[in-house]
Amino acid sequence: MVSIKITSDPAEVGFAADRLARIDRRFDRYVDEGKLPGYLAVVTRRGEVVHVGHGGQRDVEAGAPVTPDTRWRIYSMTKPVTSVAAMILFERGEFELTDPISRWLPEFAAPRVYVKGAATAPGTVPAVEPIRVWHLLTHTAGLTYGFHHAHAVDEIYRRNGYEWGWPSDVDLAGTVEAYASMPLVHQPGAEWNYSVATDVLGRLVEVVSGQSLDAFLAEHVFGPLGMADTGFWTDSPELAALYSPEPGTGRLLRNDLMGAAATKPPKVLSGGGGLVSTAGDYHRFTQMLLRRGELDGVRLLAPRTVDLMASNHLPGNADLEAFGRPLFSExxxxxxxxGLGFSVELNPVAGKSLGAAGEFAWGGAASTAFWVDPANELTAMFFTQxxxxxxxxxxxxxxTLTYQALVS
Structure with a gap:
């Protein structure tokens, strides 16, 4: 187990310890108010861990506290991991980013795009260009999520059993075939729409490599980085319980219906949201990214590859406000x-944020989050369920609480 612990006095790397303490005070308040079951927050600079704050319970009903070794469903924080796996294959010359994915996934040979009508009788037209690898990495393929509840195609996904999961009788290959059979929300490359694209990317990794996604990640990402506690399921008693707010009251309700999926081997290896991990493991993943592809003498990617992934790939250097489909988000x-698997901070002033230009980041459905800030040599992670x-x-x-504590 890779445990996470403080390795440096914050002042030695430019942080004010009293200001970092504000992180814990803020999230302790959420716990005390019954808004969060528990949390774990980690801040690092120049490779040194300067803050590990945690509070509340990983399992409220059992009275089990959050510890630095708690395991978390990281959901969409799986996406950057799968994107790194794909870029490992890209570096080996297995494909070009501009290649049509139908070379390996023939079910996408003739995608159709929704133009009008109800979910029960959608009007579609042929896609004017193929879905390419970079469309999957950037969520511009025209795919969607059933849980968006924002478009007729979202409803088509739900009608076929794809909302927060998939039908019980399909594996990853069958799931991707089902996605290919449903209309696209928009023409490939025309817009950004958060979607199952990274699940399709995970299947592409399988076909190109000849390995299952879990085997590929174990051999080429988790093993080299020493991420021994990360995988698609766990039987560890340290797995946190999953909670959702009760409609109307906001009271925390245990969500075992979804939470139980992480406790047994899945039929669908979801490269878009299937991983369970620890702060210690994901810290090693973020440090590899901060160090541009290398950690402790092990190199997963070339520096130029990480730089490419952390660059904005939206046409005309547009931001998500201009190029993305509006989705409710905090x-x-x-x-x-x-970029290629991450959001990329272009202009903190536009977003009224204390963040830094060049940050790349993402989060998960259960309120987890991370970012990597190359300019300030900083990483941060937040875990809850x-x-x-x-x-x-x-x-x-x-x-905000992290950057207000960075004083030099």
């Missing part, structure tokens, strides 16, 4: 672009 899209992530403004508050 985090502003103004001044934020999107509250679904959905839009319940409270945890991520922007964590960002």
């Amino acid at each position: 985090t502003s899209y103004a001044g934020v672009g999107f 509250l679904l959905p992530s839009s319940t409270y403004p945890l991520r922007p508050q964590f960002r």
Whole structure:
């Protein structure tokens, strides 16, 4: 187990300890008010861990506290991991980012795009260009999520059993075939729409590599980085319980219906949201990214590859506010672009944020989050298990509380 612990006096790397303590006070208040079951917050600079704050319970009913070794469903924080896996194959010359994915996933040979009508009788037209690898990495493929409840195609996903999961009788290959059979929300490359694209990317990794996604990640990401406690399920008693707010009251309700999925081997290996991890493990992943592809003498990616991933790939250097489909989020899209697997901070002033240009980041459905700030040599991670992530403004508050403590 890779445990997370403080390794440096904050003052030695430019942080004020008394200001870092504000992080814990803020989130302790959420716990005391019954808004969060528990939390874990980690801040690092120049490779040194300067703050590990935690409070509340990983399992309220059992009275089990959050500890630095608690395991968390990281949901969409899986996406950057799968994106790194894909870029490992890219570096080996297995594909170009501009290649049509139908070369490996023939079910996407002739996608159709929704133009009108109800979910029961949608009007569609042929896609004017193929879905390419970079469309999957940037969420511009035209795919969607059933849980958006924002478009007729979202409803089509739900009607086929794809909202917060998938039908019980399909594996990843069958799931991706189902996605290919449903209309696209928009023409490939025309807009940004958060979607199952990274699940399709995970299947692409499988077909190109000849390995299952879990085997590929274990051999080429988790093993080299020493992430021994990360995988698609766990039987550890340290797994946190999942909670959702009760409609109307906001009272925390245990969500075992969704939470139990992480306790047994899944039929669908979700590269978009299936991983369980620890702060110690994900810290090693973020440090590899901060160090541009290398950690402790082990290199996963070339520096130029990480730089490419952390660059804005939206056409015309647009931000998500201009190029993205509006989705309810506690985090502003103004001044934020999107790279190959991460959001990318373009202009903190536009987003009214204390963050730094060049940050790249993402979060998970249960309110987890991380970011990497190359300019300030800083990483930060926040873990809890509250679904959905839009319940409270945890991520922007964590960002503010982190940067107000950076004093030199």
